[in-house]
Amino acid sequence: MEHTPLVLQPPRASLQPRTTMESWFSMGAWERHPTADSVAFMLYVDENKQGSVMTTLTPESMSSGEDEPRNCMVCGDRATGYHFHALTCEGCKGFFRRAVIKSTGRTCPFAGSCEIIKGQRKHCPACRLQKCLNAGMRKDMILSPEALALRRARQAQRRAQQAAPQMSNKQKEMVQTLLEAHTRHMGTMFEQFVQFRPPAYLFIQHQRSPSMAPGQSLLLHFADVNTFMMEQVIKFTKELPLFRSLPIEDQISLLKGAAMEMAQIALNTTFCLQTQNFFCGPLRYTIEDGAHVGFQRDYLEFVFRFHGTLRRLQLQEPEYVLLAAMALFSPDRPGVTQREEIDQLQQWMAQTLDSYIKGQQQKPQNRFRYAKMLGMLAELRSINSKYWDQVQLIQGLPTMMPLLQEIFS
Numbered sequence: 001m002e003h004t005p006l007v008l009q010p011p012r013a014s015l016q017p018r019t020t021m022e023s024w025f026s027m028g029a030w031e032r033h034p035t036a037d038s039v040a041f042m043l044y045v046d047e048n049k050q051g052s053v054m055t056t057l058t059p060e061s062m063s064s065g066e067d068e069p070r071n072c073m074v075c076g077d078r079a080t081g082y083h084f085h086a087l088t089c090e091g092c093k094g095f096f097r098r099a100v101i102k103s104t105g106r107t108c109p110f111a112g113s114c115e116i117i118k119g120q121r122k123h124c125p126a127c128r129l130q131k132c133l134n135a136g137m138r139k140d141m142i143l144s145p146e147a148l149a150l151r152r153a154r155q156a157q158r159r160a161q162q163a164a165p166q167m168s169n170k171q172k173e174m175v176q177t178l179l180e181a182h183t184r185h186m187g188t189m190f191e192q193f194v195q196f197r198p199p200a201y202l203f204i205q206h207q208r209s210p211s212m213a214p215g216q217s218l219l220l221h222f223a224d225v226n227t228f229m230m231e232q233v234i235k236f237t238k239e240l241p242l243f244r245s246l247p248i249e250d251q252i253s254l255l256k257g258a259a260m261e262m263a264q265i266a267l268n269t270t271f272c273l274q275t276q277n278f279f280c281g282p283l284r285y286t287i288e289d290g291a292h293v294g295f296q297r298d299y300l301e302f303v304f305r306f307h308g309t310l311r312r313l314q315l316q317e318p319e320y321v322l323l324a325a326m327a328l329f330s331p332d333r334p335g336v337t338q339r340e341e342i343d344q345l346q347q348w349m350a351q352t353l354d355s356y357i358k359g360q361q362q363k364p365q366n367r368f369r370y371a372k373m374l375g376m377l378a379e380l381r382s383i384n385s386k387y388w389d390q391v392q393l394i395q396g397l398p399t400m401m402p403l404l405q406e407i408f409s
Contacts, residue, residue: 253336
């Protein structure tokens with residue numbers, strides 16, 4: 001009886017890659033895949049081409065079996081992947097890019113007969129370039145230096161955004177609450193200074209005269225606007241659910257400690273770096289005005305220096321309100337009882353601020369932005385502690401500001 005010989009067929013290669021697109025992007029080198037005769041194809045994203053380059057590798061497309069080393073098709077060195085449509089090493093990939101971008105005429109002194117191997121591939125650029133083209137490398141797949149720089153910048157921006165911590169929904173809601181309360185009570189309060197009997201020379205359009213004496217009117221105006229700022233800060237805090245959830249005694253203690261600091265943070269939005277003045281609606285305030293009120297010059301210089309430093313950070317509105325919230329929820333204020341709870345609130349504000357900063361477009365000058373803002377809070381403490389001492393040295397001023405007397409009592 002005749003028997004039909006059994007013919008063993010090799011298993012058909014799978015048509016699905018063993019890795020997902022996401023895992024492939026993270027692998028980067030094609031040799032990390034199984035051998036060529038165990039997969040039907042693989043994807044490789046050439047770093048020199050926009051988008052993806054899909055290359056099909058089949059057993060037939062490889063020159064021999066699985067034991068043959070995968071070498072550069074140009075010089076024979078160890079290949080790292082498909083570059084510009086050909087299997088090459090890193091050296092030939094870089095050479096081809098440079099040669100195409102520079103577009104300089106290359107001629108071979110030996111009639112184009114040079115052997116291109118790893119040890120002497122740099123000897124004849126003309127023959128090496130020709131061998132690159134013969135291997136299938138394509139000039140049209142090379143980006144210009146400008147386009148390549150733009151693509152790399154976009155890639156870096158995407159990586160930074162993916163790595164940046166995202167604010168939670170609760171944090172976003174909290175920031176929105178702060179912004180809304182700030183807009184209602186503190187966002188426009190400086191434009192209202194004009195209603196408090198300002199001396200004529202404070203108006204921007206007014207021509208100041210060196211002989212013009214400030215008089216009592218400036219002192220009254222200063223007392224009125226400072227009282228008004230404190231009232232607006234109190235209204236702002238009363239719209240914060242987290243603040244209202246604290247015992248009333250702690251609310252009072254926190255406000256007494258932070259009201260002036262929060263007012264200074266808000267006032268910073270009116271500071272002009274070019275003129276070193278505060279522009280509040282139609283009014284302009286200079287360091288000389290503070291001296292006329294009676295503040296000591298060294299204290300005023302300290303305050304104006306602080307505002308210049310903070311203004312140079314170019315804070316956005318969410319950063320201003322979060323900084324003010326961090327000042328408000330300070331667990332070390334005198335008279336506070338719920339220190340642990342308030343400390344947790346301040347930590348949450350700090351984490352939210354940090355996440356917000358990292359979520360923005362990163363710039364070299366903003367590298368230490370969060371740390372600088374924390375340093376500003378420390379300087380605010382010093383300004384706050386010296387403020388009432390300065391006020392008490394000015395005859396008649398404390399009695400004009402009973403609300404501030406209570407705050408600093």
